[in-house]
Amino acid sequence: MLQAANEREENTVEISKLRELLNDMSLTEKIGQMVQLRETFYQDDIEHVLTGPAKEMNISPEIIKNAGSILSVDGTEELIRIQKNYMKNQPHHIPLLFMMDVIHGLKTIFPIPLGQAATFEPKLVKRCAEAMAKEASVSGLHVTFAPMADLVRDARWGRVMESAGEDPYLSSRVVEAMVKGIQGDDMSQSYKMSACVKHFAGYGAVTAGREYNSVDIGERALKEYHFPAYKAGIDAGAGMVMTAFHTIDGIPATTNSWLLKDILRDQMKFDGVLISDFGAIQETVVHGYSEDMEDAAQKAISCDVDIDMMTNTYVGHLQKLIENKIIDESCIDECVWRILMLKNKLGLFENPYKDADPEKEKQYLLCSDHRKLARQAAIKSFVLLKNEKNILPLDLKKKIAFIGPYTNSRQMNSSWVLSDDCNTYVTIEDAVREIFDLSRTVFEKGCQLLKNEADLLRNTGIEDIPKELSEEAQKKMCEDAIWAAEESDIVVMSLGEHFMQSGEATSRGVIEIPEVQMELFRAVRKVNKNIVVVLFNGRPLDLREISESAQAILEVWRPGTEGGHAIVDVLTGKESPSGKLPMSFLYSVGQVPVYYNELPTGRPYKEGTLQRFQSKYIDIPNKPLYPFGYGLTYTDFEMSTVEMSGDTLHETGTLLARVMVKNTGKRMGTETIQLYIRDIAASVVRPVKELKGFQKVSLKPGEKKEVVFEIKEEMLQFIRADGTKGSEAGKFKLWIGNSSAGQEETGVDFFLNLSK
Ligand code: GLC
Numbered sequence: 001m002l003q004a005a006n007e008r009e010e011n012t013v014e015i016s017k018l019r020e021l022l023n024d025m026s027l028t029e030k031i032g033q034m035v036q037l038r039e040t041f042y043q044d045d046i047e048h049v050l051t052g053p054a055k056e057m058n059i060s061p062e063i064i065k066n067a068g069s070i071l072s073v074d075g076t077e078e079l080i081r082i083q084k085n086y087m088k089n090q091p092h093h094i095p096l097l098f099m100m101d102v103i104h105g106l107k108t109i110f111p112i113p114l115g116q117a118a119t120f121e122p123k124l125v126k127r128c129a130e131a132m133a134k135e136a137s138v139s140g141l142h143v144t145f146a147p148m149a150d151l152v153r154d155a156r157w158g159r160v161m162e163s164a165g166e167d168p169y170l171s172s173r174v175v176e177a178m179v180k181g182i183q184g185d186d187m188s189q190s191y192k193m194s195a196c197v198k199h200f201a202g203y204g205a206v207t208a209g210r211e212y213n214s215v216d217i218g219e220r221a222l223k224e225y226h227f228p229a230y231k232a233g234i235d236a237g238a239g240m241v242m243t244a245f246h247t248i249d250g251i252p253a254t255t256n257s258w259l260l261k262d263i264l265r266d267q268m269k270f271d272g273v274l275i276s277d278f279g280a281i282q283e284t285v286v287h288g289y290s291e292d293m294e295d296a297a298q299k300a301i302s303c304d305v306d307i308d309m310m311t312n313t314y315v316g317h318l319q320k321l322i323e324n325k326i327i328d329e330s331c332i333d334e335c336v337w338r339i340l341m342l343k344n345k346l347g348l349f350e351n352p353y354k355d356a357d358p359e360k361e362k363q364y365l366l367c368s369d370h371r372k373l374a375r376q377a378a379i380k381s382f383v384l385l386k387n388e389k390n391i392l393p394l395d396l397k398k399k400i401a402f403i404g405p406y407t408n409s410r411q412m413n414s415s416w417v418l419s420d421d422c423n424t425y426v427t428i429e430d431a432v433r434e435i436f437d438l439s440r441t442v443f444e445k446g447c448q449l450l451k452n453e454a455d456l457l458r459n460t461g462i463e464d465i466p467k468e469l470s471e472e473a474q475k476k477m478c479e480d481a482i483w484a485a486e487e488s489d490i491v492v493m494s495l496g497e498h499f500m501q502s503g504e505a506t507s508r509g510v511i512e513i514p515e516v517q518m519e520l521f522r523a524v525r526k527v528n529k530n531i532v533v534v535l536f537n538g539r540p541l542d543l544r545e546i547s548e549s550a551q552a553i554l555e556v557w558r559p560g561t562e563g564g565h566a567i568v569d570v571l572t573g574k575e576s577p578s579g580k581l582p583m584s585f586l587y588s589v590g591q592v593p594v595y596y597n598e599l600p601t602g603r604p605y606k607e608g609t610l611q612r613f614q615s616k617y618i619d620i621p622n623k624p625l626y627p628f629g630y631g632l633t634y635t636d637f638e639m640s641t642v643e644m645s646g647d648t649l650h651e652t653g654t655l656l657a658r659v660m661v662k663n664t665g666k667r668m669g670t671e672t673i674q675l676y677i678r679d680i681a682a683s684v685v686r687p688v689k690e691l692k693g694f695q696k697v698s699l700k701p702g703e704k705k706e707v708v709f710e711i712k713e714e715m716l717q718f719i720r721a722d723g724t725k726g727s728e729a730g731k732f733k734l735w736i737g738n739s740s741a742g743q744e745e746t747g748v749d750f751f752l753n754l755s756k
Helices: 016-024 027-033 046-051 055-058 061-066 076-089 113-117 122-138 158-162 169-184 219-235 257-267 283-287 293-301 313-323 329-347 358-364 368-381 430-433 452-458 473-485 513-529 544-549 563-570
Strands: 035-038 068-070 097-100 196-200 240-243 273-275 383-387 402-405 442-445 490-496 530-534 552-555 637-638 648-650 654-663 668-681 692-698 706-714 730-737 748-753
Touching: 016 046, 016 329, 027 035, 027 061, 027 313, 027 329, 046 055, 046 061, 046 654, 076 097, 097 329, 113 122, 113 158, 113 169, 113 368, 122 169, 122 358, 169 219, 196 219, 196 257, 196 283, 196 383, 196 648, 257 654, 283 293, 293 313, 293 329, 313 329, 368 563, 383 668, 402 430, 402 473, 430 442, 442 473, 452 513, 473 513, 490 513, 513 530, 513 544, 530 544, 552 563, 637 668, 648 654, 654 668, 654 692, 654 730, 668 706, 692 706, 706 730
Parallel strands: 035 068, 068 097, 196 240, 240 273, 402 442, 402 490, 490 530, 530 552, 648 748
Antiparallel strands: 383 552, 637 654, 654 706, 668 692, 668 730, 730 748
């Protein structure tokens, strides 16, 4: 075992000892560190493994003995057992790294990342990440494959649920908060892990929103919109980055030298571990880029990809590439060095079990503090999209029917929750029964969550699909729901996607609420117009019909373990909604990709004008149904016009932009004040507006508060025509508001003067 390092990092070993270790390792041992295997290789008896997964993957016992990491298993006793056995056989007793997709919770499930972004509260996001890392680390894990930093603009792509939305600034704040929450300042400390920023880079821009499809956007768009969030995660100290499945401009991201060496290593200064996505190195053969697996191994290693996730591309071909002098062993040494450094940063040479502790597992998983935090995060993630006649908060003296497949569903998780227990979730019905007068309350499921869509999901091999009920049973469910609606004053309808309808490999061409639920909605609407829709989904959906005829819509995303409590807290007014949309909600899928920070055109469309030759659709509006940054509260706010401290900003100066915000309603409320700026003319066309800051203010009725934003030159920098990053003198327009929409014609002008 390597001796302890100096006092500064009491949990790590001296670099010189690590160097000695590397120099003492055999080539087989070194290459072993560069493969990640599934847990099954270390769980079943060796005979079964050798005749099963190992045979299938052509992995030798030598490699199993030397592999550097495993993925997708948690549970402290199991991981302690695996580590103990493994280290006995590893020639230098180098510990395994345990990695898993802990995306928005291990046992206590927090809102999905898209919902956490809707809080516009990075500090809260960080706290959720800290709690998530605490549960994962005491369960024996060292690395989580989070945060996903992919910028998204296309709601057809199922992984938008895992992103922080369409804006580079908001995504950057969310990603850095997650990395800091997961890693802290020193990942060797208790309850900290390594984050893994993924998927580098531009995966959110897959063509037509179709999963794993090619990405064909310009270098400037990549650098301007897609790179910032990855960089924010790397600047926050991420210990790992993951490559991506797609091609960029015809070259697979996983073997793309410009992307992985020039950008990631050289420009972004990332010196941590680069892991491939699942099988992505081998898939470069399928892409038609690598001739064969040997070629794939050579191309990936030459791009400094350190770990091959779950294939034998590296372990089956690197040795031969060295023997044939196609690559130098020094390439292997660099990769293994980064892997050993990460293990050292985690303190694994000092303590290979790190925070794994059965007692702490019992103490912290789903503890009351984490549940309270999950409830608070869910409340703040909800976005109130509509609230006609202030039907919300509910009048508890009224007769209320809770109808819909999510009324009593415990599936408030997402497809990325791998080890939760659905019985730990609080449903809406659970929460209602705790506080409502049940003599005036009725619950009816009304319909199944899925009908025809179930077939689509089934053909993707997903098991967890609701069993089809008989026609009679479904008819009875609907009739009971209609009766309940007729007998009630208000109907709360909890509708939405199946949890397996968003996430990886769930691209959808028709992004609507399942039709069987819309049929129920229409049937209920016929007998009761006072409908509040609570929406469970992992992506923006086409909500036109709901938006036209529901009186209120509360977007709750995938709210997690405390979803039921959080929803009832908001429906009853115990808590007020404050979330804002991190992604535009399309009017129709025909608009997609639709996003607020689009570029102007030479023929901009002016609402209401009949000019033929304008940039518009002739059959649908240009605007989304609900814009980025939008969200209602239970009160009203008034905002003064913007006051500027001057009209010229100098390179090293600061301009102040201030507004007075007043709560003119009858209830306490929280508003997210957003700062947008437009560069009116530049060496490349700049977006019609860009989010440059936000501040949340909570005000009592009648209370007012001044909100001040500092405007600095660095906020105005962009990728200029010559490819360099910087600002350009000239005119800018600035808005301060509570959404990205509106005020197009107003805004305040100011100038940037770069002369010394
Ligand atoms: C998946 C995902 C990636 C995940 C990895 C390990 O295919 O693309 O996000 O971390 O495999 O499960």
